Amino acid sequence: MKKYAGYLIDLDGTVYNGTERIDAAVQFVKELNRLQLPYLFLTNNSTKHPKDVAKKLMEMDIQATEEQVFTTSMATAQYVKEHYPNKRIYPIGEEGLHKAIASADLTVAETDIDVVVMGLDREITYEKLAIGALAIRNGATFIATNGDVALPSERGFLPGTGSIISVLSVTTGVEPKFIGKPEAIIVEQALAVLGTKKEDTLMIGDNYDTDILAGINAGIDALLVLTGVTTKEDLTAIDVKPTYTIDSLTEWKL
Amino acid sequence: MKKYAGYLIDLDGTVYNGTERIDAAVQFVKELNRLQLPYLFLTNNSTKHPKDVAKKLMEMDIQATEEQVFTTSMATAQYVKEHYPNKRIYPIGEEGLHKAIASADLTVAETDIDVVVMGLDREITYEKLAIGALAIRNGATFIATNGDVALPSERGFLPGTGSIISVLSVTTGVEPKFIGKPEAIIVEQALAVLGTKKEDTLMIGDNYDTDILAGINAGIDALLVLTGVTTKEDLTAIDVKPTYTIDSLTEWKL
Structure with a gap:
């Protein structure tokens, strides 16, 4: 596994499922903080203000400031x-x-x-x-x-x-x-906010059709985590695979 | 021109344009009444009750009872x-x-x-x-x-x-x-109400894609009148022509 300098992270299916947090993701974000690696939560939810998204994440013990949330409405x-x-x-x-x-x-x-x-x-x-x-x-x-x-x-x-x-x-x-995932636009704008280079940034998500394709379309590496929408079986029918596929974020070494 | 025993007549573009009646159509409907030929107004407007449609027609001097209006909602x-x-x-x-x-x-x-x-x-x-x-x-x-x-x-x-x-x-x-035009369903239901046979009934309308295709799909003759949506130029690109095409209903002899 390559070491990345910055992370773009999807929300639903990746760090929580509906109202339930995904423990492996909570630990993963804690580790990002410990190592002081920059990250941004990237969401196609156009209805919420980043402050409210950050509040929901914090209530799940997932470290997030308003500035660490980038919505498709902002993009x-x-x-x-x-x-x-x-x-x-x-x-x-x-x-x-x-x-x-x-x-x-x-x-x-x-x-x-x-x-x-x-x-x-x-x-x-x-x-x-x-x-x-x-x-x-x-x-x-x-x-x-x-x-x-x-x-x-x-x-x-x-x-x-x-x-x-x-x-x-x-x-x-x-x-x-x-504008939103799977378009490159939202990823490119997020990179500008995050401040890391394409080759040093990893897009993490559970949905091939939005998260992973957004990474592919923007030319950055993409990590599929099988805690949400896309299953291992879905991947067999797909030509352009994610850079990495893992069952849980506990498997990812920062 | 063949003589038909019954008539299915579109509304907007055929007997009126928005709030303006089409005089040739007013005369045509008067003639249908004089000859006691049965007719039904056939509309894709699903929002109005037939009583209100008949009222609007009567205000334009177009003879119509509630029973002479057949809407796609009824179908x-x-x-x-x-x-x-x-x-x-x-x-x-x-x-x-x-x-x-x-x-x-x-x-x-x-x-x-x-x-x-x-x-x-x-x-x-x-x-x-x-x-x-x-x-x-x-x-x-x-x-x-x-x-x-x-x-x-x-x-x-x-x-x-x-x-x-x-x-x-x-x-x-x-x-x-x-259900509505250009589907055959609304035409077949209208025929059941009108009481005339397919071969003795003419569908009249201004819109090839709805009125005329409805006639064609239901297997009845169709008359395109060029007072509304479809133009003579539109017809050149169309394979299955209407049975008849006229500029105005004054040209049609009952």
């Missing part, structure tokens, strides 16, 4: 700021997206919209979708925080961001630009 | 009643769908759902989508009133039924059974 706001400066943004989403847009000093508007930015919105209304659809038909750019079609919950799999945004893509015929 | 309720008797139905839609389900004496339920029936719902909420998605994942049948992705309005094209239902199809991976 999206940053991307919009870089590529569409001084444009009029119409965000459809929850607190996590709205706060990220506000923190990036972007101009929010409901008329003469240049960019429609959409994440998961469990307060979705037909009127929000109508405003978004009309803007995209009028030429506005369409950007989505992530494409996950299902949202794990105690009730089962609920509609995820990728299914809600399909209202806009299906009605307009315009596919959005995706 | 859907009838289809569910025939194929899923005594099952528990979860309808997502507006008044037109809810009243049609109630009129068909179907059992509406929010738990232990056997069939999810979805139409356009401009009061859509995440919770309705969540209930529908969980039910379909648990094996419930998924039926949709129609697949139109855009809804014409004075503001422009708003999200249509087909785009809203994509939330459920994308998140579950299950495609719904469609």
Whole structure:
């Protein structure tokens, strides 16, 4: 095993499962801290503010400050700021997206919209979708925080961001630009925050289709841990394997 | 031109455009009445009750009783009643769908759902989508009133039924059974109401992709009138032509 200087770590399925922490991950993060290795939690959850994510982690005894959480809403706001400066943004989403847009000093508007930015919105209304659809038909750019079609919950799999945004893509015929995992964009932005080089950074996650592909797409090494979505059997059908695959983070020597 | 014993007539683009009646269609319907030829207005609008549709038509001087309007919600309720008797139905839609389900004496339920029936719902909420998605994942049948992705309005094209239902199809991976035009189902049910034979009935509409294909799929003759969506240019790229194509209903001799 190679020694890495920085770590990007997925949340659900990697450090906890729903409301239950994964003990091997708790120990792993403690060890990162002991060795003073920098890390960032990388999540496709667009609805939460990093402060709330950090609070949940701390309650599970997983060391995390607000600054150590990087959400797809933050990546999206940053991307919009870089590529569409001084444009009029119409965000459809929850607190996590709205706060990220506000923190990036972007101009929010409901008329003469240049960019429609959409994440998961469990307060979705037909009127929000109508405003978004009309803007995209009028030429506005369409950007989505992530494409996950299902949202794990105690009730089962609920509609995820990728299914809600399909209202806009299906009605307009315009596919959005995706920012979150498995896109390289969120990883590249996270690397800029973390401050480590591509070749010295490891992406750790439980989901091949999001976490591992994000690492592969961004050109960094990726470690699949079999504590969540992807199983050993799933991997047999996959051509581009993760750099490493382990059953539990206890197996990883820092 | 062949003489037909019964007529199925589309609404928007065929007898009116938005709030403006099409004079040639008004005269055409008057002539149908003078000759006592039976007709039925056939609409993919799942939100309205037939009484309200008839009222709108009468205000435009287009002769229509409640019984002469057949909506995709009525076709859907009838289809569910025939194929899923005594099952528990979860309808997502507006008044037109809810009243049609109630009129068909179907059992509406929010738990232990056997069939999810979805139409356009401009009061859509995440919770309705969540209930529908969980039910379909648990094996419930998924039926949709129609697949139109855009809804014409004075503001422009708003999200249509087909785009809203994509939330459920994308998140579950299950495609719904469609009932409205261009499916044959709605035409066959309308024929049963109208009481004329397939070979003696003409489908009239302005939209090749819905009205004309519905006629073709059901095996009845179809008349395209160029007062709405489909243009003469569109037709050049189409293999299976409408039985007839005319610029205006004044050209049609009953």
